[in-house]
Amino acid sequence: MSPNHKHFSERIIHVRKILxxxxxxxxxxxxxxxxRYLSGFTGSEGILLAGWDKxxxxxxxxxxxxxxxxxxxxxxxxCTDKVEAVTGAIRKRGMNRIGVEDDAITLAMYQQLxxxxxxxxxxxxxxxxxxLRACKDDEEIALMQKAAEIASAAVRSVIHQVKxxxxxxxxxxxxxxAARKSGADGMAFETIxxxxxxxxxxxxxxxxxxxxxxxxxxxxxxxxxxxxxxxxTCTIAFGNLTDRQKxxxxxxxxxxxxxxxxxxxxxxxxxxxxxxxxxxxxKYSRYFVHGTGHxxxxxxxxAPRLSATSRDILKPRMIFTIExxxxxxxxxGIRIEDTxxxxxxxxxxxxxxxxxxxxx
Numbered sequence: 001m002s003p004n005h006k007h008f009s010e011r012i013i014h015v016r017k018i019l020x021x022x023x024x025x026x027x028x029x030x031x032x033x034x035x036r037y038l039s040g041f042t043g044s045e046g047i048l049l050a051g052w053d054k055x056x057x058x059x060x061x062x063x064x065x066x067x068x069x070x071x072x073x074x075x076x077x078x079c080t081d082k083v084e085a086v087t088g089a090i091r092k093r094g095m096n097r098i099g100v101e102d103d104a105i106t107l108a109m110y111q112q113l114x115x116x117x118x119x120x121x122x123x124x125x126x127x128x129x130x131x132l133r134a135c136k137d138d139e140e141i142a143l144m145q146k147a148a149e150i151a152s153a154a155v156r157s158v159i160h161q162v163k164x165x166x167x168x169x170x171x172x173x174x175x176x177x178a179a180r181k182s183g184a185d186g187m188a189f190e191t192i193x194x195x196x197x198x199x200x201x202x203x204x205x206x207x208x209x210x211x212x213x214x215x216x217x218x219x220x221x222x223x224x225x226x227x228x229x230x231x232x233t234c235t236i237a238f239g240n241l242t243d244r245q246k247x248x249x250x251x252x253x254x255x256x257x258x259x260x261x262x263x264x265x266x267x268x269x270x271x272x273x274x275x276x277x278x279x280x281x282x283k284y285s286r287y288f289v290h291g292t293g294h295x296x297x298x299x300x301x302x303a304p305r306l307s308a309t310s311r312d313i314l315k316p317r318m319i320f321t322i323e324x325x326x327x328x329x330x331x332x333g334i335r336i337e338d339t340x341x342x343x344x345x346x347x348x349x350x351x352x353x354x355x356x357x358x359x360x
Contacts, residue, residue, distance in 0.1 A: 099125035188222030213239030233337030255279035
């Protein structure tokens with residue numbers, strides 16, 4: 001799918017509304033995924049400066065041709081010292097108040113900016129920019145549907161090949177090879193395959209531990225496709241499980257179902273989290289140690305955030321995960337995760353694996 005440059009123009013218009021709301025003359029972007037979102041530029045280094053009538057992209061000579069090829073209606077500025085080039089443009093354009101992403105700028109760069117432009121005011125706008133990419137357009141939705149399709153197909157193709165004796169690392173490698181063969185550009189994050197006691201660690205890394213009977217195996221897997229991420233977690237089991245394990249799985253599945261059924265346009269993200277947690281009861285609530293979900297897009301974790309303390313309100317075209325989990329230290333863990341698209345009157349699962357318990 002080739003980029004639709006109309007989307008980039010619309011996004012810059014939205015940025016100028018943020019300028020107006022904050023009485024700023026310019027917005028400086030350093031987060032490369034925000035720069036990609038606003039311009040189409042896919043390089044790994046650059047600075048975007050959006051003003052009222054012009055948008056500049058500052059890159060060094062490695063990226064000049066690429067930037068010219070990938071962008072439209074943006075002035076490409078080749079430079080060796082990006083801070084000097086940006087401050088020169090700020091002075092030339094008469095910008096007095098410039099918004100910056102305070103979660104992307106370094107202290108060293110901030111000091112350079114203020115030293116070179118002592119009469120200008122640089123203001124943190126991270127809160128105002130946090131939701132910039134939260135609602136997806138049609139092109140983004142299509143790319144994320146494709147990413148989810150590739151990832152789910154990879155899990156489906158590997159999951160029934162897995163046998164006791166495979167290691168966590170071997171299983172992760174098989175998943176990644178399958179995804180690459182199906183069209184993934186890369187992994188969205190380091191693949192998690194965690195068996196037995198390792199599955200009680202929410203962010204476990206694959207090790208040489210062999211899979212064996214009686215194990216829960218948590219597989220948390222995502223791919224990148226044309227920049228966009230997928231995210232899905234399945235928990236499978238080997239051999240006979242105890243009644244406690246089976247009951248725990250059903251509790252997590254109930255939490256997952258309650259959260260999905262709660263998701264509607266206009267609901268507070270914290271309410272979805274509360275509904276998921278209501279399934280765990282006093283016995284298991286302390287073992288649900290993370291939020292219920294997070295936004296997905298160009299980053300694997302972005303707005304909105306679904307947690308007890310979130311102030312986000314869910315809106316149509318947001319794409320986010322629903323992923324309750326239960327982790328018994330030293331024993332086992334369970335997580336069930338789908339990525340969903342919120343529509344006007346419904347919620348669509350983009351990830352395709354059935355979340356009924358699979359016992360191999």
